Amino acid sequence: MDMKEKMPITPVTPVPTPSVAIAAEAREDGPSTVEPGQPEPSKLDAEVAAPAIAVSREANAGPQLDTGRDPKMSANDVSVFYGEKKALKDVSIRIYEDLVTAFIGPSGCGKSTFLRCLNRMNDTIPSARVQGRIELDGEDITSPAMDVVQLRARVGMVFQKPNPFPKSIYENVAYGPRIHGLSSSRSELDGIVEKSLKRAGLWEEVKDRLQESGTALSGGQQQRLCIARAIAVDPEVILMDEPCSALDPIATAKIEELIHELRGRYAIAIVTHNMQQAARVSQRTAFFHLGELVEYGKTSEIFTNPRQQRTQDYITGRYG
Amino acid sequence: MQQASGHTLKAFDEDIERLRALISQMGGLAEHAISEAMRCLVQRDTEGAAQIVQDDKKLDALEIETERRAVQLIALRAPMAGDLRDVVAALKISGVVERIGDYAKNIAKRVPLIESAGRIEPLSLLPEMARLASGMVHDVLDAFVERDAQAALSVCERDEAVDDFYDSIFRALLTHMMENPHNIGQSAHLLFVAKNLERVGDHATNIAEMVYYAATGIHMADRPGKSPRL
Amino acid sequence: MNSVTADDAITRWTGEAMQNRLRRRYRSERMFKLLGFLAVAISLAFLAFLLVTMIWRGAGGLTMDFLQASDSTDPAMAGVWGALKGSFLTIIVTMVLAFPIGVLSAIYLEEFAPRNRWTDLIEVSINNLAAVPSIIFGLLGLAVFLNFMHLPRSAALVGGLTLALMTMPVIVIAGRNAITSVPPSIREAALGVGASQMQVVFHHVLPLALPGILTGTIIGMARALGETAPLLMIGMRAFVATPPSGISDPATVLPVQIFLWSDEVDRAFVEKTSAAIIVLLLFMLLMNGLAIYLRNRFERRW
DSSP: OOOTTOOOOOOOOOOOOOHHHHHHHHHHHOSOOOOTTSOOOOGGGTTOSOOGGGSOOOSSOOSSTTTTSOOSEEEEEEEEEETTEEEEEEEEEEEOTTOEEEEEOSTTSSHHHHHHHHTTGGGGSTTEEEEEEEEETTEETTSTTSOHHHHHHHEEEEOSSOOOOSSBHHHHHHHHHHHHTOOSSHHHHHHHHHHHHHHTTOHHHHTTOTTSBGGGSOHHHHHHHHHHHHHHTOOSEEEEESTTTTSOHHHHHHHHHHHHHHTTTSEEEEEOSOHHHHHHHOSEEEEEETTEEEEEEEHHHHHHSOSSHHHHHHHTTOOO | OOOOSOOSSHHHHHHHHHHHHHHHHHHHHHHHHHHHHHHHHHHTOHHHHHHHHHHHHHHHHHHHHHHHHHHHHHHHHOOOHHHHHHHHHHHHHHHHHHHHHHHHHHHHHHGGGSOOSSOOGGGGGHHHHHHHHHHHHHHHHHHHHHTOHHHHHHHHHHHHHHHHHHHHHHHHHHHHHHHOGGGHHHHHHHHHHHHHHHHHHHHHHHHHHHHHHHHHSSOOOOOOOOOOOO | OOSSOHHHHHHHHHSHHHHHHHHHHHHHHHHHHHHHHHHHHHHHHHHHHHHHHHHHHHGGGOOHHHHHOOOOSSTTTOOSHHHHHHHHHHHHHHHHHHHHHHHHHHHIIIIISOOSHHHHHHHHHHHHHTTSOHHHHHHHHIIIIIIITOOOTTBHHHHHHHHHHHHHHHHHHHHHHHHHTSOHHHHHHHHHTTOOHHHIIIIIIHHHHHHHHHHHHHHHHHHHHTOOHHHHHTTTTSOOOSOOSSTTSBOOOHHHHHHHHHHOSOTHHHHHHHHHHHHHHHHHHHHHHHHHHHHHHHOOOO
């Protein structure tokens, strides 16, 4: 990595700026960083942490990003083998609640594979072997104490092509709570269905036709139905695997807005091959390339001043 | 961060190169305007000065063209990271270079106002100051073309010399005015000329900061201290 | 710059050689359509011949008495009721045995069994079983159910058991195909919500595979209905005058009845035989109609 232009920067006394602007910025960029050894900056100084270059050279570690909070999910040296082929190499990353973390990278770089590790969907592939430690709230998700069926209720997933069950809209959303026993009466179930559909922004459009088939909806509506279905079991994390790639721009925009609204309640990880979408929707971005995690950091920094040459090449369209 | 290879979309490369070429072109015009204006001042060449004033229109047109292209690039190409910083820098630099051209124009406008009576002592200092200032402009735009942050930094350091020049000329002119009230008119004009040149130096420094940021992604946090003004 | 100007394009496509080629292409297409039609016509002609012959010979014998009377030595008195009842009971036994075993086997093999050499071997064996000649099953039934287990000879129970053995591989194969054709996206969706393997299969896969399974089952059963050879082997060839009242009573089935009557010397039985064939064909039509109806009823678009 060529460092010759980057000189040590003396910290600048922050200039107080209007609190409204900074509050908005803090909400967009996620919580501020806390640097050990420095007096804790006030909330006004969200952006004035030590600059990117000064600290760790590791591709994986952000510059003391998000210290002081526990991650919702963490992965440590996760590798995935398909038979003999190593598809994912020693990926370590943290997913935080209240944040949308985007995984970007070219096709076949392992981002979807990694996402599927987080709710153990790779278990369904016979030739796949996962090494390394993945934790949810500090608990190893492969331990016997963590049941995979419950894990998947706590870590929900939305897929690339909308795949509602060929049942009624109501049944689609009610299925999860029913099998997990989350409601004790019909009216309670009704309430869960309504709440989930409202949170997914679909209630107004379907409230009069809950008994109609889920597959009769438009593509964008189907995807929102799938999101409602995932929400209905009250997960803590929502994983999204290229949720908008099969949708038109307006439906995509609606889903992106939905993600923004959901952010406060769930930790969200989204895989996308559309960099502009990652830029719009996420606060943290991880760039994968050839099975490795090349860079991870604040979205605003990754897209204005990435630290790695490979990242720069990819996001400016010089890749390949 | 180096701009390693070209974009997969070749047209993107072409767009960025055209933008940068416009900046180079503007820089050349501005430099020429400064040195020409100074020559006309020394040689009392009123026709040359009128030409400089006319030529400033070209610079204005180029600035508009640059802005148009930059906005188009942002809308159509969605540049990221280094590319985005390049485009924003080009946008800002074009405005600054246009202002530098305006300063040269102002100097040229004063040429007919300085009567050919006699040799004015402080006038001899001005060409050297102009050389310094226009040299800064030249070098900083080279740094922009090369994406060379170190070169940009060194341009910043030279501003001190220009400021020192201004201080000396100021004192010399003051003295000149005090010697003979007859001289006040002309000296005042020369004072403005010197001020314009000093501003050119400052603007070159501004450009250097933009170049630095575009090249490295970090703002040039330190600026050399300025000597106090009266 | 286009390499082909508008004029060039027109001459290219309207030229003599191109037009000839085009005509040849359409001609071969017409030829193929004609051949296809002929092929269909020939097959239908044979079928029509059979139907017409049967109806002409046997329509006269299709009376209520015929349908309600049992077999007798006197052709005037003979009817198919006994055989119908026998067929009915046999089919019930076959169904009750073959369907659950077949479907559960298909589910287990597709969803739960590990993929190794043993399961590959099982798959090959089942595929082969479906192709084994039915008379072999008859021999099997004779050896196991009659000689070893001493079950009552000629009973619907034994017939049903034998036919179940024969029908089960068909159901397993149809079941496996139907289950495989359920798109993985549905399974993933169900798994993603936290359903267990069992729940995925029984709540999602099976309902979607049901049309395919039903179709396979009914085709298998229609085949079983028409089987003669294995049932002859287990002794359902005896003359039975009274219709069976339970599955362990001696009985006969419709195809066997037809076979027996066709052997009779008395010419009066010819009409009876043809009439019985018509009944059998009607029964088959009914079964297939039911298959199509059920399949359409349960078919869901996904």
